[in-house]
Amino acid sequence: MLDSNMKPETLAAQALGWVDPTTKEIVGQIHTSTTYIRDADNQYRNGRVYARDHNPTFEQAESVLNALEGGGQTLLFASGMAAATAVFQALSPGDHVIAPKVMYWALRNWLKTFAVRWGLSVDFVDMDSLDAVRAAIRPGKTKLVWIETPANPTWIVTDIAGVASIAHEAGALLAVDSTCATPVLTRPIEFGADIVMHAATKYLNGHSDVVAGTLTCSPALATAEMWTRVRAVRGQIGGIAGPFEAWLLTRGMRTLFPRVRTACANAQRVAEHFAAHAGVVEVLYPGLPGFAGHAVAARQMQGGFGGMLSIRIKGGEAAAIAVAANTQLWKRATSLGGVESLIEHRSSVEGEGSPAPVDMLRLSAGIESADDLIADLEQAIASAR
Numbered sequence: 001m002l003d004s005n006m007k008p009e010t011l012a013a014q015a016l017g018w019v020d021p022t023t024k025e026i027v028g029q030i031h032t033s034t035t036y037i038r039d040a041d042n043q044y045r046n047g048r049v050y051a052r053d054h055n056p057t058f059e060q061a062e063s064v065l066n067a068l069e070g071g072g073q074t075l076l077f078a079s080g081m082a083a084a085t086a087v088f089q090a091l092s093p094g095d096h097v098i099a100p101k102v103m104y105w106a107l108r109n110w111l112k113t114f115a116v117r118w119g120l121s122v123d124f125v126d127m128d129s130l131d132a133v134r135a136a137i138r139p140g141k142t143k144l145v146w147i148e149t150p151a152n153p154t155w156i157v158t159d160i161a162g163v164a165s166i167a168h169e170a171g172a173l174l175a176v177d178s179t180c181a182t183p184v185l186t187r188p189i190e191f192g193a194d195i196v197m198h199a200a201t202k203y204l205n206g207h208s209d210v211v212a213g214t215l216t217c218s219p220a221l222a223t224a225e226m227w228t229r230v231r232a233v234r235g236q237i238g239g240i241a242g243p244f245e246a247w248l249l250t251r252g253m254r255t256l257f258p259r260v261r262t263a264c265a266n267a268q269r270v271a272e273h274f275a276a277h278a279g280v281v282e283v284l285y286p287g288l289p290g291f292a293g294h295a296v297a298a299r300q301m302q303g304g305f306g307g308m309l310s311i312r313i314k315g316g317e318a319a320a321i322a323v324a325a326n327t328q329l330w331k332r333a334t335s336l337g338g339v340e341s342l343i344e345h346r347s348s349v350e351g352e353g354s355p356a357p358v359d360m361l362r363l364s365a366g367i368e369s370a371d372d373l374i375a376d377l378e379q380a381i382a383s384a385r
């Protein structure tokens with residue numbers, strides 16, 4: 001195994017430097033066994049009992065991500081949604097949580113329906129305002145603040161350290177959906193977060209061929225009752241990834257750094273190119289100096305501002321949909337964080353309550369040539385006008 005003080009890019013590229021002690025292979029096996037032998041005296045000294053809780057293929061993916069996030073423990077789930085909802089299910093009916101107005105839409109819908117029916121009270125606030133977060137705290141009642149930064153689909157930036165201190169003062173935990181920042185750009189635990197969540201479906205795996213999610217706790221939270229409950233939710237409800245998905249995820253994370261850095265550079269080029277374009281109303285991207293959250297993003301994102309941006313097209317909803325219809329290279333599809341560039345009209349996907357303007361297209365920059373990506377958008381805008 002590599003020295004854990006090595007740089008994250010080194011730890012990722014070699015999946016912590018793991019080598020199988022028996023075969024000497026450098027790529028782990030896909031472990032499919034659902035059960036493990038007990039010792040003759042009825043003990044389980046190897047620590048594994050049954051595959052709803054224990055699987056060596058998960059453990060490899062979990063330990064790579066845990067090192068990249070600087071966490072206390074990482075748990076792999078069947079999807080980003082299974083991971084995120086496990087945090088809320090570890091709370092108790094009557095608890096109050098604060099969530100962002102701008103966030104991953106399916107989780108917002110779940111909070112508004114299932115979580116509320118189950119007895120959580122949820123307030124949605126403007127997470128780019130620390131005053132709004134402070135005002136939403138209910139002393140003694142607020143147990144969790146959930147943030148996402150940069151936040152889907154308008155890329156609002158939240159000050160992680162600022163919200164962490166407000167949450168902690170109130171005795172609440174801070175959880176961060178860091179899917180779009182990735183540990184390449186931001187390590188939320190260093191800014192005071194207690195839990196980091198990823199839709200591993202996106203950048204961590206990176207190849208649009210795995211659905212998975214993760215939760216990482218801070219070293220301090222690893223021994224807390226709350227984290228024990230989160231682990232119990234996974235084990236009891238069984239929202240676990242399959243061994244093949246876990247294996248693909250470890251494989252994907254080996255190239256996380258170069259993929260994310262290329263996606264960031266491409267997004268920055270595209271954002272700058274279209275920022276003052278005649279066919280464009282506005283480009284939403286944390287890497288543009290004029291963007292509202294730019295200064296906070298520059299403080300808490302290192303080496304780039306992410307691969308995600310949104311572009312508002314002149315001519316309204318019909319023009320935006322026509323631009324998406326005319327792209328060749330940018331694939332018209334949902335999801336994000338893969339090596340191929342994707343484009344999507346979000347307001348028609350998210351429906352009522354979406355913060356996405358109707359003239360807005362969401363773009364996930366892949367790792368193709370930035371010149372080709374820009375040329376394709378140029379021709380799509382020109383033919384839609």
Ligand SMILES: *Cc1c(COP(=O)(O)O)cnc(C)c1O
Pocket residue numbers: 079080081082104107148152177179180199200201202211212213336
């Ligand atoms: C995709 C996504 C999720 C949900 O992850 P799934 O793996 O699709 O369940 C959560 N948050 C963000 C920011 C996402 O992009």
